[in-house]
Each structure stands twice: as structure tokens, then as C-alpha cells.
Amino acid sequence: SLKANIGKYRFNNVLLNAAGIRCATTDELTKILRSTAGGCVTKSATPQPREGNESPRMKATPLGCINSMGLPNHGLDYYLKFAEENQGKNDNQVILSIAGLSVDQNLEMLHQIQDSSFDGLTELNLSCPNIKGESQIAYDFEAVRDILTKAFDFFTKDIGIKLPPYFDLHQFDQIADVLNEFPIAYVNSINSIGNGLIVNPETESVVLKPKGGFGGLGGDYVKPTALANVRGLRLRLKPEIAIIGTGGIKSGRDVFEHILCGANVVQIGTAFGFEDVKIFDRISKELKEIMAEKGYTSLDDFRGKLKTL
């Protein structure tokens, strides 16, 4: 079976969408909930609705995509209402993603969630790379400690943290030390690799309008970085903190690799954009075939069991 769980939250399938891709409207979210996926993640919300950055702001390439969306979303009220109405049916979880533009905006949204009837997982996105003039919070370890200290002062529901990719092993040590101080349900690694640049040699131009063309990378570009982050964090985080593996998943084999590195659940972003909800059927089938060949009957049979040489 492809069932998985994060603490007490059960997922009827290990596959979820990643925040940002085909998950901004209730129609899109409902379509994911009705699919083979084990639940849905909502587009990262800000306190008020936002238009986001100017277009073109996303471009597909043969190896993935680059985006500088700038958090276009319908605002927290919209996603919180959907989450309240759809939470936890048939082991299909709704994960509510929030991405405030400041510490205060994040705390304001957490207060609103605390005061609501939503009792599922909230994903605090500390890694959006596309807001002009803002830096990615999770590259500032003291800022992460500060926001989590303030959040856990009043927030009693379950929280996951969406992290950016780290590239130095000392960064893995530092972020794990901070996160291990708190009762976090999970971390989600990785968000896009921020501020890549795709160049079109024919037009001699960048391909995105915002930020001079710089944008977050997803797809094949990011898989080895994602696997390193899942593995690096699994080796450092306390066992009570689960891991969602995100980055470069487009086949059953990619999911298998993420789980070997320690992922409890996985999310699919770029490839879900290319393929829509039928991707959850295809990848489930591919993963089951790999497991059958190897004689594995549950994900626990190989989770985190990556061998070293």
C-alpha cells in the first residue's frame, strides 16, 4: 500500500501536490482531493488577496521550469474556509499553506487559524524567493527562531515548515538545531532553488519579466539538491519531526529515491503542472511496480534506509 502518515494525520496515498501548482482555486483543490493524491496543499496565502508579479512570470523548459509568481493568491479567508470545509475526509488531508510578507503577517494568519475550526496541518512557508525586496526568511536562522518562538507562544495546532534548499552542511546543522527546539510536525524540503536565470540565446533575453528574469527553479534541475536536503535533515532532525520530500519528482523512481532518503510523504510541483491530476495515478502505479519487484509491501520497508559506501 502507498499509505503514509505525519504523526496522527493519515494520508491514503503518499503523493500530494506541492504548494503553488494548480492549487489556487477551490475548483483546482477539489480536483486534487478527488484524485488519487493523498490530499492537497493550498496555494500559499497572504492575509489579503494579491495579484502577484507582472507577466511573463513562469516559463517551462525541457528540464523543468522557472517562476517569479510573487504570491498571487485569493487571501487567507478563502483558503481557510476551503480547509475548514474539506479537512481530513477519507484520509485526504488539506494542508493550509501560508506565506506572510513579514513576521507580523505570519503571526496574524496563525492567530486567525488558531481561532478557526480548522484542525489540520498548517504549512508555514519560510522560503518564497520571489517577493521583490524581501529575502527568504529561512536563510536567516535567528529570524526562524524568532518567528517560531512567537508562534508557539499561542499556536496549539500542528505546523510544518517549508524550507528553501541549503547547500552547505553547516547550514543543515544550524537549521536543524533551531527546528529541534520546537514541537514542529514536519519540515518540507525543498522549495524552489531561488534566483536561477534562464537565458534565451536566440532572442538574447531573459524569459521572465519580474526581477530582471531571476526566478525559482523546479523540476529536473533540483532533484539532487532536494534529495540531499531530505537526507541531510533526516540525519539531523529529532525523530518526532516528519519530512515531506519535494523537488524534481516526475516518476515512481523519484518518489522511491525521496523515501529512501527519509521522506514520509512527497509533493509534486513542476511535473504536476505539466501533467495534471493523472500524474498521481501514473506515479502510484510506477512506485507500486518498483516495490513489487523488490518485494516491498509498505513504504516503511525502505524509508530512510539509504545505504552509504
Ligand code: DHB
Ligand atoms: C511563490 C514561489 C515560491 O517558490 C513560494 O514558495 C511561494 C510563492 C510565488 O512566487 O508565488
